[in-house]
Amino acid sequence: MAIDALNLAERLQTPVFVLSDLDIGMNLWITEAFEYPEKPEDRGKVLTAEQLAAFKENHNGQRWGRYLDVDGDGIPYRTLPGTRNPQAGYFTRGTGHTEYATYSERPEVWEAMLKRVEKKFDTARHLVPAPIVEENPDARIGIITMGSNHPAVVEARARLDKGGVGSAYLRLRALPIDESVREFISRYDRIYVVENNMDGQVATILRAELPDLAGKLVSLAKCDGMPLSARWITEQIAATE
C-alpha cells in the first residue's frame, strides 16, 4: 500500500494520505505473508534536461509550463531541482500563479488554476484503488464501510441474512470515489454507511458528492474508543429493516 501511495503521489503530484486507525495501528495482527511487489515504480510526469529541451518539438510547439496541462488530465509536467537546463527552475508557492509559474493576482488566472486542479481530482478518481463490491440482486439494502470495520460488517451481514435481511456490500478503499459508488447506491433502496467516528464523515462526503442520492444514505456512526462490533451493526440495521 505504501508503494501504491508513493506512486499515486508522484503521478498526481499531490500528497496522498494513508489512513489507519487505533485498532489497526496499536495492536498486533496476524496477516498473510507480504507478497513481493511486482509493480514498477511510477515517478509520474518528470522531465529530464534533454526532455525539457525537446519539449516544444514533442508538444506541437507548446512551451513547457510548470502548471500547463498539455494532455488534458490536469497533471502538468515537472522538473526536479538539479536539472541541468536553465529553463528547468521554477518557484513553488501557494498563492496565485500562472501556467508558467509566474506570480499573478488576476482572478481569471487564479480560477483557471483551480479548474485545472479540479480536472486532476477527476483524473484521480480512476487512479486510486477502486471499491470492492459484492452485489446481491435479492437485497433491498446495501452497506458501505471502510478499513477495519470490514470483519464486523461481514459478520453482521451473515447475522442479518439469518434474520431474513439480505444485503449488498461496498467496501470503499479510497477517495475520491468513482462511478461505481453511484451505481451501487442507485441499485438499492437504502444504503447504511457504517463508520467508526463520531459524526459520520464518510456519509457526509458521499452526500456532498452525490446530492441526488443523499436521501438514500443512512449514517451509522459510533465512536467509543473500541472497534465496531457486529452486534451493534446488526441491531442498528435490524431495528429499521
Next chain:
Amino acid sequence: MTATPTRTPAPKTPKVNSIGLEKNAYKGGESTLCNGCGHDSISSRIINAAWESGLDQTQVVKFSGIGCSSKTPAYFLGMSHAFNSLHGRMPSIATGALVANKTLTGIGVSGDGDTASIGIGGFKHMVRRNVPMVYVVENNGVYGLTKGQFSATSDKGQKLKYAGVNNFMPLDVCLEALAANATFVARSFAGDAKQLEALLKAAFSHKGLAILDVISPCVTFNNHDDSTKSYNWGKEHEIQLHELNFVPSFEQIEIDEYDDEREVQLHDGSWLLLKKLGEDYDPTNKILAYQTLEDARRDQRLLTGIFYIEPETPDFNDLLHTVDTPLALLTQAETRPSREALKHVMEAL
C-alpha cells in the same frame, strides 16, 4: 557649419563571472516589497555573492517559509528551483530536499517570526543536524507581512504603532544557534554591503549549516530610531568584530603571518581572513562566542561578524551516509530490496 565628429564608443564587453554569466543572469522577478525594505538589500547582496562566486543556478535550490522575507527568493537567482513552504516549516522542507539530493547548494531565507516565533523548533533541529545550507534570517523584529505585530526577537519595552508595548524578553538568533551546536554563526546588517557579501560567500563555502542573522529594517512597521532593528540605530551602533575578507579557492593567496590577522580555511579550500579590530577575537572559541554575544546584548551593541565557526565538522549527509547520486535518479534495481530480502523479513516475523 561643420558637423562635430562623433565617436561611437567601442561596445563594452559585459563583465562575466567564472562561468561566463553576467550579473543580470542572477536576478529574479521584480520585488513587490516596500521601497527601502532591508530585505531587498539582502537580495542584492545574495545576487552579488552568487555571481562573484560563480554559482551554477541550476544546482542551487532556494527555500523559504512565510513572510515578506520569505517572498524574496522570487527576487534573486531566477533560474534556480525554489520552494515557498509553510510558516516556520522551511527547515523541514529544506532538510528533506538536501538529503534527497546532496549535490545541491541550498539557500534558505526566513524571517524572525518564521524562525524565532513559530519555527523555533524546526530551526533548532536543523541546526543540530548541521544540514548543509546557507540559512539567512532577515531579522526586522516584527511580523512585517501581517502588518506589524511583535515577533520573538522584538526588544523588551519596544513600542509599535498598532501592537503597543512589548513586555517580553527577545530571543537572540545567534545564541539559539550556538546552543543548538551550530557550526557557523554570524550576524550582519542589511546596510553593510561589503561585510554581508563576504559573509555570504564564506557561508556558501561552509561545509554544514551556516546561520546568518541579518538585521534588516522594516521601513513600514519598525524603523523608529529607538528600535534596535532600524536603519539609524544600526548605523550608529554597528560594531564590527573584525574586518572580514573572503578569498575563494580558485584565487591563489599567500597567507603570511600577520599579527593583526587571523585566517580560517574552509572545507572547499577557500579562506576567511579576519582582520583584528578593537578586540582580539577567536571565532573557534565557543565560550568566547557566548560571552561576546551576551555582552553585546546587555550593552545594546549591534556586534557583527563571525561569532563561531567549525569548518570540518561532519554535516547531516556525512552522518546519514547518503549516496552521491540524487535519490530521484537511483534506478528501481538500486532501491527495491531483493525477493530474498523480503523472504528473510517474513521468516523472521
